[in-house]
Amino acid sequence: MVSCLKNPHSKETRQSLLTFQAVTSLTDGQPTVGEIGTWVFNQESIMRTLVEMIIIDELPFRFEEGIGFRRFIAIACPRFIVSSSQSPRKLFARVGLRDVFSVTVDNASSNDTAMGFLKKKLVSWGSSTVREKYLHMRCIAHILNLVVQDGLKDCDSSVKKVREVVRYVRNSPARLKKFKDLADWLSIEQRSSLCLDVPTRWNSTYLMLQSALTYQKVFESLESDCSFKSNLGNSIPDFMDWKSVGSLVQLLKCFYDMTIRISDSLYVTSNTFFTGISDLYCLVKGMVEVGGAVGVMGKNMKTKFEKYWGDVEKMNLMIFFANILDPRDKLEYMPTQFNHMYGEEKGKPFYDKVVAALAELFDDYSTSASSTVSSVPSVPVSVQATSASSVSVGKPQHFLKSQIKKQRLESGGKKQTELDMYLSEGIVEEEEYFDILGWWKINSARFPVLSKLARDVLAIPISTVAS
Known part of the structure; x- marks a missing residue:
């Protein structure tokens, strides 16, 4: 009866179907060449895959309730029961x-x-x-x-002029074609297309100015065009405007490279956070000292910088822990960096607070590690004088040493911890491609507790999924 096609319940059988299965996982969003195999419908398996998609593609829970998704599933897999968004949430809860x-x-x-x-x-x-x-x-x-966005909120006239000429060219397909033909005639290598910025995203402004500078000669050649001149009038950038934009692009490139460096997802970045903050402070301070329009930008940036990173008390100290747990840095440079950023009056207390907090966190990890290991009861050494065969040998020297250690600790002596040992050793020589997690894995035998702490701290992501 189960195999009968006229039986209404036969569709519930787990009969295998032919399908193409991927040989390897998806690469760059493109499916790999598959081989023929069998497939069995499984509601729970599809639900798990749906949850994975929500995580990987950073989708909201309500995505499952969308009309478009339901229509897609109705065609792709009609047997899959689309439930409310509570199902993925329950799966997450597991x-x-x-x-x-x-x-x-x-x-x-x-x-x-x-x-x-x-x-x-x-x-x-x-x-x-x-x-x-x-x-x-x-x-x-x-x-x-x-x-950086606060620094660019009062852009000078040069940036606005470049934005206007870029908008003028891009607003018409005919103008854009003429622009590209002129670039070919002037033998300008078109590495990047002309792009318009989004005012709320400073990195797009940087990319717009950078691409516009590539075609500076083309824009200057367009000045002889009557329509170009009549439509833009005083909005056409002159030589000094292009020079000002060129200086700004060089400055923004530092911030852009910094963002790319700390936002990478292919290697650990948390150990570079404090270095990035320190570099940012130096850049902003230099801008303020230059004065003029750049100085105004620098002051705006400095105000925003101090709001978030001007006081260690308001910062997550993991930023500093990750830097200390980088064997190339440890505590070698941090005191000087603190004094440079916050002044000697504040820098020293801030530094002491960070070191004390790291020691506290290490002690917490040590306590957790020791609680998982069952304690071995000590066996007292007993010596009986009745006969040589009845003497309990044990480990008298070990017992004696443990007593001496106990007395030393009670008298004020301090046992050296893994953290103390790690910090007392010299720093690792600078390496361009340094596998920091690999280093801690290799040294996990020497620093079992500290290596666990290091792996947790260094695994801090730059960002997470927004609900």
Whole structure:
């Protein structure tokens, strides 16, 4: 009866179907060459894949309820039951959140409330109160974007003129074709197309100015065109405007490269956060000292910089821990960097606070590690004088040493921890391509507890999925 095609329940059988299965995983969004195989409908398996898609593509839970998605599923896999968004959420709940180390989000005020709630939840589930201090990580790239954006909010007339001529050329297909033909005639290699910026995204302004500078000679040649001159009038940039834009592009390139460097997803970036912040401070300080239009930009940036990174008390100290746990840096440069950024009066207390907080976090990891290892009861050494065969040999020297250690600790002596040993060793010579996680893996036998802490700290992402 189950195999009968006229049986209404026969569609529920797990009969295999022919399909092309991927030989390897998807690469660059393109499916690889497949080989023929069999496929069996599985509601739960498809639901799990849907959850993976929501995570990878950073989609909202309500995506499953969309009309477009339901129409697509009705054609692609009619047997799949599209439920409400509660199903993916229940599947997420199975994963659990008890081992969350940090959550990186942007600087929206609603995230502060959400992180406060999550901290209380994790503590109630038994998470360490010490570690929960560092749960909320503000996105470094987002703050950098805000800093530079404040500097560009009062763009000078040169930037506005370049924006106008770019808009004029791009607004007409005929003008754009004429522009490209003129670029060919002037033998200008067209590495990038002419692009228009989005005022709220400073990096797009940088890319617009950079591409416009490539075609500076083309724009200058267009000045002889009557329609070009009549339509733009005083909005046409002159030699001094192009020079000003060129200087600005060189400056913005530093910020752009910094953003790319700390936003990469193919290698660890958390150990570079403090270096990036320090570099940003030097750039902003230099802009303020230059004066003029650049100085005004620098002052705006400095104000925003100090709002987020002007006080260590308001920062997540993981930024500094990750730098210390980089064996190429440790504590070699940090005191000088603190004094340079915050002055000697504030720099020294800030530095001491960071070192003390790292020691506290290491002690928390040590306590967790020791609690997982069952303690071995000590066996007292007993010596009986009745006969030689009845003497319990044991380890008298080991027992004696342990007693001496105990007395030394009670008298004020301090045992050297893994953290002390790590910091007392010299720094690793600078390497261009340094596998920091690989280094900690190799040295995990020497620093078992510290290596666990390092892997957790260094794995902090630059950003996370926004709900």
